[in-house]
Amino acid sequence: MRSSAARLVRDSSIAFLALLFFALLPGSARAANCGAGTLVTVVAHLDDDLLFVDPAISERLDAGWCITTVHLIGGANGADFAYVQTRERASRLAYARMAGVPDEWIETNIPIAGKLVHQMVLKAKPQVRLLELRLPGGAVRGGRVPLGLLWEQHATLSTYPMNADGSVRVQYDRAALSATLKAILAEASQIYTLNPDTVPFLEHPDHIYAARITRHVAQTLNKSVPIEYHITYPTGDWPANVPAAEVQRKRDIVASYFSVDGHEFAHVFGEFQWDGNWVARRYAFADRSDHRIADFQSRPIQLFNAATSRCLTAVGSDRTPTLAACTGSSAQQWRWDPLTVYPGNTRNAALVSVATSQCIAERDGYLTSETCDQWDIAQRWTPWDFGLVYTPLRHCLGENDGKLTVRGCTQLTTRYRWATTQHTQATDLRLATAMFGDIDGTGEQAAVYVQRQHDGPGFNVYAASLVKASRPALWYANIVPFDPRAMAPSCANDKLCFDSARFLLGDFDGDGKADLMVITARRGGTAFWLLRSTGDHFEAPRLWFQTGSAFKPELTQQYVAADFSGTGRVGVLIAQKRTDSGLDLWIASSTGSSGSAPKLMAQAKNLRQNANLLPVQVPGSRASLVALDSADGRLALTQIANDGTRMSIGERKLLLASFLPDFVKVTVGAVHGNTSNTLILLTPHLEETNEDAAIDIATLDTADATGVPVHAATLHGTSWSDVFPAFVRDKRNAELVLYRRTDATLGDFYFTGGAPALTRYPVGDGFALGAAQGLGELPGLFSETVRIDRLAQ
Incomplete structure (x- = not known):
């Protein structure tokens, strides 16, 4: 006991001298300019801030704020001190990458409210500070939860060692932890934490107690500070809501972290299991520190x-x-x-x-x-x-x-x-999977899908036959290496990456073969990269057209590929969000080898910005559009005619109330030959029934201004959430093709999964569907071939 006490006095003295030294040292944390504001983020574990709170931290850092991140827990449940040090090393690497500076830190133990806390300050950017309390952690699915025992059972906890040699542990009870956290929060202009208003094990018990303690202490500050509470695990199968460019940056940061913690970062580049699920998501609810409420507030949910x-x-x-x-x-x-x-x-x-x-x-x-x-x-x-x-x-x-x-x-x-x-x-209608086209010039359609690469931000492009079940062919491999210690973004310098790209398929050069177009942000505008089809593969990307700063992917609701000029060459429609309301419709036409400057075709002020635009075309004519959006809880259809010089926006037509906007998947095609186009509407069969999952299909002739959707078929044994429909017509026949997820058996950590598969249904007169013809499972994971096609739904 005397030896431990002597060490504590010694290390407290050293910490004080070190603190004094760093206060006088240029470029230290104390010398950082925090005039823009100070963000204090309090989480449980050393990856919670990166997975669930960022990119909100990155945004504040970019805006010139000082950021202090507090990790209450060291390591994980039952981990030894070596793992605590590993996780801290991983966190340092991730924050250095976030800041874009070398991974070099000033580490010391500093006294806060009478307790030693391990502080890490980024040398090249001292406004970045990590504070490690190193408390023991609890189990995610049952077992001892030390933080809960401290807060609810008045337990006293001993931390992991404060010194690298394994010496000096700190004792915390509820009062001491509150005092230490209050001293840290006192400097905050903004507070971020996790979700206090849930129950184990919907979210990790450590997450919940960290948030409850933070909220409770923040309410004692005697000042009003904005505070945001971040939902953690449940968001893994919610719609992605982080913008594409920020997703790409966040994947770099999180993957750098896991290159140290676990020495395995590949799972971060997917959306299939645990850590990768949360990269594209940030869900939070806001309050203020002077709003006095109990530690727990019951919040209604759906199941x-x-x-x-x-x-x-x-x-x-x-x-x-x-x-x-x-x-x-x-x-x-x-x-x-x-x-x-x-x-x-x-x-x-x-x-x-x-x-x-x-x-x-x-x-x-x-x-x-x-x-x-x-x-x-x-x-x-x-x-x-x-x-x-x-x-x-x-x-x-x-x-x-x-x-x-x-x-x-x-x-x-x-x-x-x-x-x-x-x-x-499952209900995110912005998502897309396979594209369909005649890629080899034979007159037969094929399915083309983009598969995330498992070890970096690149992608593979596969082509699958619709004629027979056969293994898809790899038509293009876009490899983008990931360097966990790099300071520059992985997807800089014209690299094409899955999360920050959108994809189109069409015959852009007019040679009779469908090509792949990849659309990315570049030089303040939008770059269109053409991957020409040779008949058996796609060529390397070449720049087809570069826009100016007036056109940005983050402002474009949707890109649509179709022959809008009637020349036999596919162009690109750009549906740009207006600053007031609605969409501006621009067309970048093809000159054969490149694209032309976009031409404004319509100012669709009354069209909803979440519209889904589908091309309608009969051979030998210019493509027009039909728009689907929602109005007052009803699905609405708008015809958009194209005369080659301008587009005319028709009247919005409300469909039957039974077509719930959140539960309609749609495709379009020339069902009745080459004279008109038909909308094909897929909805889940929601009536209570004793049979397996089913999908109802209705059709609507787009040329009939007074027509209503007519029930055409019901698909049994198929879940609506698992399918993406397309109508395909080639030289042989017409088919409804479903790109679908197989119903896979899942492990504990998996929100979704299964292999992608193709099923086709021959379409006869009156949309009579023939028997389902399975084309087999496709390489890869279904969730790794799903991508965002539109900004809003």
Whole structure:
């Protein structure tokens, strides 16, 4: 004891002298100019800030702010001190990359409110500071949660060592931790933290307690500071909401981190499992520090089942809840209410209906709604962090044959995955997958899809036959190496990367073969890169056209490839968001070997900026457009005619109320020969049924101004969330082609997955569908071939 005390006095003295030294040292953290503001981010683990909060941190740093990031936890649950040091080394590398400077830091232990804290200051940019409290961590899915014990059970915690030689540990109780954190937050102009208003294990217990402690302490500052709370795990299958350029930068930062922590960064470049899921997402809710509220606020959620596109619905007392079409009604609002349990225990929450205030219990393997009793074991659920929901009897909640079901939690598919909102990847209508065209000039259509590369930001382009089941051919490999220690962005200098590119397919040079167009930001404008088809592969990219600064990808709702000139050469329509309302429609025509300057064809002020534009064309004519958008909760259609010199915007036509805008996937084609085009509308079959997942198909003749969608077919055994439709006509016949996700068995950490596959349905008169013809699974993962095609939906 005397030896430890002597070391503590010695190291405190050294820390004080070091602090004094750095205060006088030019370029130190104390010399940093924080006049623009100081952001203080408080998270649990050393990757939480990078995965869930950034790019908000990067944005403040770019704006000249000082940034202080506080990591409460050292290492992870049960980790040794060496792993704590590894994670800190990883965090230093990531923040150096974020700042664009060498990975060189000044490290010291500094006293804050009487406790030593490990401080790391970036030498070349001293406004970047990391503070490590090095508290022990808890388990993600049940087990001891030290931070919860400190906060709720008045425990005293001992930190990991403060010195590299393993000496000097610091003791924290609730009062000491509050005092230390208050001293750190006192300098904040803005506070970021995680989500306090949820329950384990929907999110990590350490995440929740870090956020609750931060909110509680912030309320004692006696000043009003904006504070934002970031949702963590559940966002992994929500729609991506980080702009493309920022996603690309964030992947670099996060991959640099994991090149040290785990020595494996490949998973970061995907959207299939854990860390990669969160790179393109940042979801937060805002408040102020002077808003005094309790440590926990119950927030209603939905429980959305992607396989059926339905929501869990309460139907009354003593009755089993069911799955029903999502309406947003109170019967589909739920709360996870925390139960009185020792921190870290499973079966820690009640599933409560907002409409009835009753709890869902499991008795003899069946679910029922009844009066809540927090001590009744039959009402104790375990929310799960990656989409699974464990019932009180340790079954898993899911769907089978269109009905709500519970079963054992092994060999589960996505039918047993739940989201806390219906706005998920499964309902993100901005997404696209395969493109279709005659790439070899034979008159037969092929599917072309872009696959993320697994070890960097590049992509591979595959072509798959629609004639027979055969292994797709690799038509182009776009390799972009990743260097975890580089300071420059991976995708600089005209490198083409998956996240920051959009893709089109069409015969741009008029030689009878469809080419690939890749569209990226470049030199303040937009670059169009043409990859010409040779008949058996795509050539290396060459610049087809470069716009000025008036055209930027981040302002372009959509790019559309079609023969708008009637010359046999495909051009590009640029649907640019207006500053007031609506869209400006520009066309960059093809001269054969390159593109021409965009020409303004229409100022569509009354068109919604989230419009989906589809080309309609009959042979020998100029392509026109049909636009689908939403108005007052209804799906609306607008005809856009093209006479070669201008485009004329028709009247908006509302479709039947049964076509919910969030649940319609659409394609278009010449179903009835070459004289007109037909919209093909796919919606999930939402009526309660005893059969498996199904899709309803309706058709609408775009030439019929008074027409209404007509039900044409129902596809059984296929989930709407898993398919992307296309109508294809070639020299042989017409087909409805579905690029789809196979229903894969998923592991604990997977939100989505499965292999991509192609299925075709021959189309006869009156849109009579022939038998499904499977063309087999395709190389790669389905989720790695899904990309954002439009900015808004």
